[in-house]
Amino acid sequence: MPIPAITSADKLFTEVANQLILIYGANEAQSITDYLLEGTLAVTAKERLAKKPLELSDFDLDVLEEAVKRLKNEEPVQHVVGYGWFYGRKFQVNKEVLIPRPETEELVHWIVNSHEKPDRAKLLDIGTGSGCIPITISLEAPNIQCEGWDISEAALKTASENATKLGAEVHFKQVNVLEAMIDKGAFDIIVSNPPYVRDSEKPLMSKNVLAFDPGLALFVGDDDPLIFYRKIAGLARTGLKNGGWLYFEINEAFGKEMKDLLDSLSYSNIELRQDINGKDRMIRGRVG
The missing domain is CATH 3.40.50.150 (Vaccinia Virus protein VP39)
Known part of the structure; x- marks a missing residue:
């Protein structure tokens, strides 16, 4: 199902997480989605809880859809966004x-x-x-x-x-x-x-x-x-x-x-x- 361009942070989160649940299970799918949205679109959990309105560009949609495709292939979310957290710092990973x-x-x-x-x-x-x-x-x-x-x-x-x-x-x-x-x-x-x-x-x-x-x-x-x-x-x-x-x-x-x-x-x-x-x-x- 295509991701809508006009949405809100909470709805976007739900849409992406639902696409990943069958592969990862509910809890892991939600954790991965949090990581993904912040790493690709700078959408934070705080904005999700506030139901912040979003209007995604064509570029944003392409990035997100490609990222979801990679995640469905079970590629680590850290590779998809390009970094992993360690001791409170972002480390580039590949x-x-x-x-x-x-x-x-x-x-x-x-x-x-x-x-x-x-x-x-x-x-x-x-x-x-x-x-x-x-x-x-x-x-x-x-x-x-x-x-x-x-x-x-x-x-x-x-x-x-x-x-x-x-x-x-x-x-x-x-x-x-x-x-x-x-x-x-x-x-x-x-x-x-x-x-x-x-x-x-x-x-x-x-x-x-x-x-x-x-x-x-x-x-x-x-x-x-x-x-x-x-x-x-x-x-x-x-x-x-x-x-x-x-x-x-x-x-x-x-x-x-x-x-x-x-x-x-x-x-x-x-x-x-x-x-x-x-x-x-x-x-x-x-x-x-």
């Missing part, structure tokens, strides 16, 4: 980077709250993607000088653009961590959210992840699901200063294995944390 997740916000919150001291510190984020981790930390904790690595040139371009738009000073570098070395004692903090979804878990995932998120940043073979963690934890043993901290976001299925891994490499003060949903999702360990 098919080259993961959409920032709430679990990663919890990891960043842990780091920021644990390193508020005024002393200058250096942080490395391995597998930086959109740059949401080092950019947010540099803005929330100006005492921390941040660097981000990624194997993907396209991801690093997105990360650099995000840093520029948000006014963050972060150095980005193209690195394949499986072949990398880190100078001895170069960093006070190393953090990573590496690929941790096993290939065998693909059937459990939704189309909007499988078809639109970069597999390079998501998946790891079932034969060695901790390959990136083992490599990074080994590098960090010497790459961190004495007293430095290593942080990981992890697959909920491998909490015990990750504790054992860090213990086997002589990390101290190992702490496994659950996310807001009660799943093992973050771990840290200290060098020295």
Whole structure:
């Protein structure tokens, strides 16, 4: 059904949401519609509640109808509008980077709250993607000088653009961590959210992840699901200063294995944390 040009914010919301309900269900369709209308037409929830009159141009209608078409194909709304929210900030996202997740916000919150001291510190984020981790930390904790690595040139371009738009000073570098070395004692903090979804878990995932998120940043073979963690934890043993901290976001299925891994490499003060949903999702360990 065509979207009418003369309408109101509440009626437009209902019209779009109704087109998405069969695919997403009522609650998710409404959340997506809110996100879409603000991201494409700057129509806010406040205007919807006030039943603000709207007169949409032909261009507006074309944009909206194309967006609804993409959503019906289960493309993430963040890709449709071009940004995702992370720690209260808009980050440009696309098919080259993961959409920032709430679990990663919890990891960043842990780091920021644990390193508020005024002393200058250096942080490395391995597998930086959109740059949401080092950019947010540099803005929330100006005492921390941040660097981000990624194997993907396209991801690093997105990360650099995000840093520029948000006014963050972060150095980005193209690195394949499986072949990398880190100078001895170069960093006070190393953090990573590496690929941790096993290939065998693909059937459990939704189309909007499988078809639109970069597999390079998501998946790891079932034969060695901790390959990136083992490599990074080994590098960090010497790459961190004495007293430095290593942080990981992890697959909920491998909490015990990750504790054992860090213990086997002589990390101290190992702490496994659950996310807001009660799943093992973050771990840290200290060098020295």
